[in-house]
Amino acid sequence: MAVSVTTKTAWKLQEITAHSSNVSSLVLGKSSGRLLATGGDDCRVNIWSVNKPNCIMSLTGHTTPIESLQINTNEELIVAGSQSGSIRVWDLEAAKILRTLLGHKANICSLDFHPFGSFVASGSLDTNIKLWDVRRKGCVFRYKGHTQAVRCLRFSPDGKWLASAADDHTVKLWDLAAGKIMFEFTGHTGPVNVVEFHPNEYLLASGSSDRTVRFWDLEKFQVVSCIEEEATPVRCVLFNPDGCCLYSGFQDSLRVYGWEPERCFDVVLVNWGKVADLSICNNQLIGVSFAQSTVSSFVVDLSRVTKSGFILHGLIRDDKPLVQPTPAGSSLRRIYDRPSTSCSKPQSRVKHNSESERRSPSSEDDRDEKESKAEIQNPEDYKEIFQPKNSISRTPPRNNEPFPAPLEDEPVAVKEAVKPSQAVDVQTPLPKQEHSDPIQRPPIAFSTPVTRTEPSVIPAARNEPIGLKASDFLPVVKNQSQTELVDEEAMSQIRKGHETMCVVLTSRHKNLDTVRAVWSTGDIKTSVDSAVAINDLSVVVDLLNIVNQKASLWKLDLCTIVLPQIEKLLQSKYESYVQTGCTSLKLILQRFLPLITDILAAPPSVGVDITREERLHKCKLCYKQLKNISNIVKNKSGLSGRHGSAFRELHLLMAVLE
Template identity: 45%
Template sequence: MATTKKAWKLQDFMAHGADVKCLGLGHKSGRVLVTGGDDRKVNLWSVGKPHSIMSLTGHTTSIESVRFGHDEELVVAGSLSGALKIWDLEAAKILRTLTGHKAGIKSLDFHPYGNFAASGSMDCNVKLWDIRRKGCIFTYKGHTNCVNCLRFTPDGQWLATASDDSTIKIWDLTAGKQLTELKLHRGPVNIVEFHPSDLLLASGSSDKTVKFWELESFQCVSTSDTDKHPIKSLHFHPEGSCVYSACGDTLKVYGWEPLVCHDVVSVQWADVSDMAIANSQLIAASYNKTNVSTFVVDLNKIAPTGMTSKSENARASLTSASGRRSFITERPHTSCNSHPNEPKRSDTPPEKGDNEDDGATSRADIQNQDDYHRLFKENARNPQVRARAEPFMAPPEDDFPAPVKASPQPGPSPGQRREVTPAAKPPVHQSDKEGVQAEDFLPPERSASKGNLSEPETIEKLTKGHSSMMTVLAQRSRNLQVVRAMWTSGNTKTAIDSAISMKDQAVMVDLLNIINSRGSLWTLDLCNLLLPQLKDIMGSKYESHVVTAATSVKVVLKNFGSLIKSNMEEPPGAFVDIQREERHKKCLGCYSVLTSIKSMIQSSQSSATPKLANIFREIVLLMTSIE
């Protein structure tokens, strides 16, 4: 029955035309979601609705990290090239482009007072940015691997950073130096979160534990039991009564002094990326390939916040018994624009990193005027509107349903707020007719007038915005058909030459995947022909392309490494051996390209993702066969 359900999937929708790389929920309301993808776009969503509100473009490489501002009026996105872009959502325009990192940005956060932001990168550095003056204030160096997460304290005085090097560092922003290093985790630290008021930090790691750190003595006060999966997402209850840990297919609720697991809830999610709380409901979001899924957990039905009224005294004691000092979160009154505790500034000028533009080509394209007006125009006048929205109602089934195909509902007109009673019936997502109707996928203004929608209009609406992608895919399909025709006729070399001449990396990657699966196809001639292409693909911005090329390089080294090495010497001058001379020439060409590939790998190994780093290490080891 719906009354016994603790958690359910809210929706599952396609968020990008390429793989989703990151997402973030608005933590003030829990009602907005931002996603970043391999298509270099940042898309904005209203939680529970299937259509994008706004699409933010301008980055030249994939989006690796996104974060809302505290009032959900700003969004910052970090790219693989190391650039940040900050958008003003109310004005629907680019606010700042900041450059300086030498590798992809994996973590972001806004300072509580809004004028500063911090970024953590695969270049192992942390940068503090002044949004107003458009420059890097300070670069914090000390981590030896990728910075996975960073968070400002609620009072804005400190910054905690978590890294793949298994450490957490606490930085004093005013002094511009490291306060301490927390080193008890035995694996990469994926997430850190500060208690909303007390001097307490929670951390989650790939060692599958959650640790709680007291921030007066910087000591670990408790550690959870080892879980089955790495800990990647944590979120404190706003009252500070407990912390929620999303791990594998479960939600665990922890207290810390002493450590206690208040509740365990089974939820059909995997690798939750972010959580927020709205109206006594925990909202969680995860992604897989091009899709994003959102989930709801009813906090009134799980401990400790779901305890009955007769346990109110015990419930209140959860937040009052620690005696721990609290952060002073009230912003001091000042008579000038600068904050008295403004972070210490570096004496060095702002750094320049990549060649991303300064906003000239960055755009904020509004996709849904009604939702945009409701969320960012009305809320600008009344910031509590979004937070007062009705809870997400549970579906009626006892068990988790299949992904909800959430169709858009006609929104309220500008300036009008829909009245909802607490016992309202869940919204109906499909028409009474059997099957899915075309209007289920149309924007609200069209679905409201579906009776007047002609078939050509329906087709035009469904295909709008996809014409460019359809053109690209159609051309790729034609190229693959040409290559396939040559391949099936038995002329393998001609097919490969044709694919190379098309200068389409996607076609080459498709072809390489076939060749990699059939080791008997590889010959010294094929190595000599394909290695220059593999070198180019190794520099691709798409990880899947790099993985395919790296796999081919491994095949070449395993099968032909010893042959290449043995044929590197010049043939004897007294004899004419045309075959040996040709073999020497081909092996020399292969050696030259493989040496270049090794240099590329060594220069980018420190900033590679864990998956690529492992493959790169294998290649470097295999390179010894030709040295």
């Protein structure tokens, strides 16, 4: 008789003794989910392969306990911050210290690597955030504004923003190229422990000790939703790679959330305790936790976890309506731009560096780097993981098979790591470099400033005149040809495969030139008339985006021309067209609807008043057009997301028409 065998949704994978004293921090590599770094009160950073018992490498040099760790996207570099405020960057593949960064005055509480550039961000108990250029060994910016310890830092997927979460209950968003704050999110009532960007959309999630998870819209800069039902503080969060849901780690469970509307898709009981980090590989979620000197790793089989709908362990929740998940690719929000091509000649690293980099370093930094070592503890695992640089696909742990799940009744074996043996020092001396004293300078904008209200209490101080450009925060692209392309050749390469789009854009440019010629005469009404006559909605959108910025340009006769175009825009499949239509309609309603209703309600005049008759005719025409539009607005007010809220606001403004 065949017996069916069931496996667990979550299980403990391993338990190791990671340090000779208490473990103080740990982090997983996000690309493989298999590389683990631990930091301890013994001032060491140890590197492990998940589910292997022996330490691969031990990094020394810090003189105080390790407080924060981060591994870069390629899993080639690791940065560690200590209790004293010092930061060290190691090259794992070369097994050597790369940089020592000094400048913070207290514990390093948070670190993150920039997704493209050679930058590291650090947050400290001293309330400061610093952006470091690892190549030049200098502090690029210092961001001041938090009033308590900065607990988490995250760069946006496009590399243009930095989000910070702190004990002062706030989350702040910084523009890297402009060197200033974009927005401060308030709403949490306790220290904010974690913050995470959605992988695709302009959405940010934050988890707090107030036991809530909040979702923030990065276009409208407001809260999208808030999960408030939890019993313990939020310890870590991670979006699913496709962005369909958010995983949150609590003391005894993993919870799976959606945000529009807020809901819990699933709860997986996992007794991991002090869970510190999460990663995903091969449809498995890996979680790591620590207690005293031991580190435990856990696996959750995501194929057995509900990620959409409202089904929770086979039961449909009755407290919230069943809503179909938004299909992939139909995002209501803007998505990040990730530039991937370039026709410019690659910059020379030597010429790009500052003059001071070629002079001798300060004796303090030189000593710190010479005393920092990367000791290989397990040569076989080290070669297997870090040496095959030229292979097309890296060997394990990058591309391991999924961790096998134990049977329901099978006990999980607990392993203890072999104690690190004395290893050969493989440190390679660095080229000598200088570390100059920080000089306070006013903030300098490197791109067009963001036209948003900027809180005056949050300046960003420039520490070193390094010549940072917005392009430094974009991916470095290797060009096949080392010779610089002339403009004609570059344009020819760009146009390849885009002939249709080039024809469309050329036509649009020609139409805009026609409208611009009329606009230069100062006749706004005729300009709009000419744009409408061209019969190209994209030209109308371009013109409205200009007119919308100055309300004084609007007149009643302009409304009669624009309203039929707004009706078309609101029904467009293009998000930007709908957004422009909503903005123009809101402006018309706020500025002219009271006037239209008053004139239509006024008693008829005695005698002949041609001006009044013309105004009455325009008001009747606008009223009729607004009635037609109100039906569209009413139908679309039930949508979810950003456009839904815009249509609901318009519906309220148009209530007087009913």
